[in-house]
Amino acid sequence: MSYWISDNLDSFYRAVSAMGWWRVIIELLLIGIVVFWVIRFLQGTRGARMLKGIAVVLITLHLLVTFVGEAARLDRLVFLYEKFLLFASFALAVVFQPELRRGLMRLGETRLFRGFSDVITQDIEQLVESAVFLSRRKIGGLIAIEREVGLGGIAENGTLINADLSADLLDTIFWPNSPLHDLGVVVSQGRIAYAGVQFPLAESGETERELGSRHRAAVGMSQESDAVVLVVSEETGDISIAESGKLIRKLTPEALRGLLNDLLGGAGSERRLFQRRHLSASTPWT
Numbered sequence: 001m002s003y004w005i006s007d008n009l010d011s012f013y014r015a016v017s018a019m020g021w022w023r024v025i026i027e028l029l030l031i032g033i034v035v036f037w038v039i040r041f042l043q044g045t046r047g048a049r050m051l052k053g054i055a056v057v058l059i060t061l062h063l064l065v066t067f068v069g070e071a072a073r074l075d076r077l078v079f080l081y082e083k084f085l086l087f088a089s090f091a092l093a094v095v096f097q098p099e100l101r102r103g104l105m106r107l108g109e110t111r112l113f114r115g116f117s118d119v120i121t122q123d124i125e126q127l128v129e130s131a132v133f134l135s136r137r138k139i140g141g142l143i144a145i146e147r148e149v150g151l152g153g154i155a156e157n158g159t160l161i162n163a164d165l166s167a168d169l170l171d172t173i174f175w176p177n178s179p180l181h182d183l184g185v186v187v188s189q190g191r192i193a194y195a196g197v198q199f200p201l202a203e204s205g206e207t208e209r210e211l212g213s214r215h216r217a218a219v220g221m222s223q224e225s226d227a228v229v230l231v232v233s234e235e236t237g238d239i240s241i242a243e244s245g246k247l248i249r250k251l252t253p254e255a256l257r258g259l260l261n262d263l264l265g266g267a268g269s270e271r272r273l274f275q276r277r278h279l280s281a282s283t284p285w286t
Contacts, residue, residue, distance in 0.1 A: 038051075054092070058088075061081060061084070062081075065077060065078055065081045121261075123165050123187075123190050124257060124260045124261060124264065125257075126165050126166055126167045126170070127143065127145070127165075127167075127170075127187075127230060127260060128253055128256055128257050128260070129167035130143075130167040130170035130171055130174075131230060131232055131239050131253070131256060132239075132253050133167065133171050134171065134174055134232040134237075135232050135237040135238070135239050136237065137237075138233075138234060138235070138236070138237040139171075139174055139175065139176060139181075139232065139234065140174065140181075140182075140214055140232060140233065140234030141170070141174045141185075141230070141231065141232035142183070142184040142185065142199065142214050142217060142218060142229070142230075142231050142232075143170065143184065143185045143186075143187060143229065143230040143231075144184055144185070144186050144187065144197075144199065144221050144225075144227040144228070144229045144230075145187045145227060145228045145229070145230065145260075145264060146186065146187060146188040146189070146193075146225075146227055147226045147227060147228065147263075147264070148226055149225045149226045149227070150188075151186050151188065151193075151194075151225060151227060154186075154197065154199070154200065154221070154224065154225070155186045155193065155194040155197045157197060157198050158183065158184075158186070158194035158195060158196045158197030158198070159180060159194060159195050159196040160193070160194060161185075161192045161193060161194060161195050162191060162192075162193060163191060163192050164190075164191060164192070165187055165190050165191055165192055166192075169192060170185065170192070173185060173192075173195050174232075179196070180195040180196040182196075183195070183196045183197055183198055183199075184196075184197045184198070184199045184217060184221070185197065198217075199217035199218070199220055199221040199229075200217070200220040200221060200223075200224045201213065201216045201217055201220045202216045202217075202219040202220040202223060202245075211247075212233075212234075212235070214231055214233070214234070215231055215233070215240065215242075215247065217231075218230075218231040218240070218242035218247065219242045219245060219246075219247055221242065222242040222243050222244060222245055222246070223244075223245045226244070228241060228242075228243050228260070228263045228264060229241065229242040229243070230256075230260075238250050238251075239251045239252075239253075239256055241256070241259055241260070241263070243263060
């Protein structure tokens with residue numbers, strides 16, 4: 001076994017020397033960038049957990065085939081492993097279909113030349129005012145604020161509004177028994193773009209059991225896009241924010257205003273958001 005490993009290392013060294021170290025370094029850097037982008041893209045989504053499981057299975061199989069199959073000359077095992085990899089490549093396209101769809105949507109709708117902030121302080125105040133109004137009266141609300149990734153593909157099932165963002169209009173939309181009160185609102189570039197939008201739901205295991213479909217929709221939308229989703233509970237009146245698949249619950253009006261300012265690009269928001277996420281790495285959001 002040791003002789004076989006040494007022989008393979010010598011072969012690897014000769015192959016790298018023949019290709020040129022600079023080419024190998026460039027290729028490794030490109031592979032690293034792709035892997036980093038995939039991990040960052042899947043962070044906070046259902047696909048992240050699946051990717052970890054698949055990576056463990058593939059690494060284990062590769063080690064077994066490499067160190068056992070080839071060393072013991074189990075040619076049939078090596079042959080079946082190669083066929084398995086071919087089948088797995090097609091299976092991955094099916095397993096990660098939601099993530100692939102989300103990626104294509106981002107490529108098609110990302111705005112390359114947007115300013116640093118599309119939501120001004122006045123818009124944030126309108127959102128906070130509406131959230132407080134709904135919270136005090138225990139009226140459910142669900143608002144997705146668009147950032148870099150356009151939400152047109154998800155919102156096309158809703159009703160086009162295209163009106164200036166105002167607390168009064170949001171309160172009217174979510175008022176009980178109004179035609180559009182039960183679903184979500186999409187805010188884009190300081191305007192209420194759509195109402196009555198069916199947001200994608202997160203899986204039931206990804207939210208606490210006490211939370212209903214409105215909170216699952218908020219988390220699901222934040223997983224499918226980079227939107228900031230404001231949700232008001234109909235049962236408790238609690239105000240929450242969903243972002244990157246995480247739910248920040250029981251916000252006061254001051255905390256909501258500060259968080260929206262951080263997430264949507266107010267003065268000094270980039271630094272505060274970095275500090276918030278750095279802290280959340282050791283302390284999970286609740």
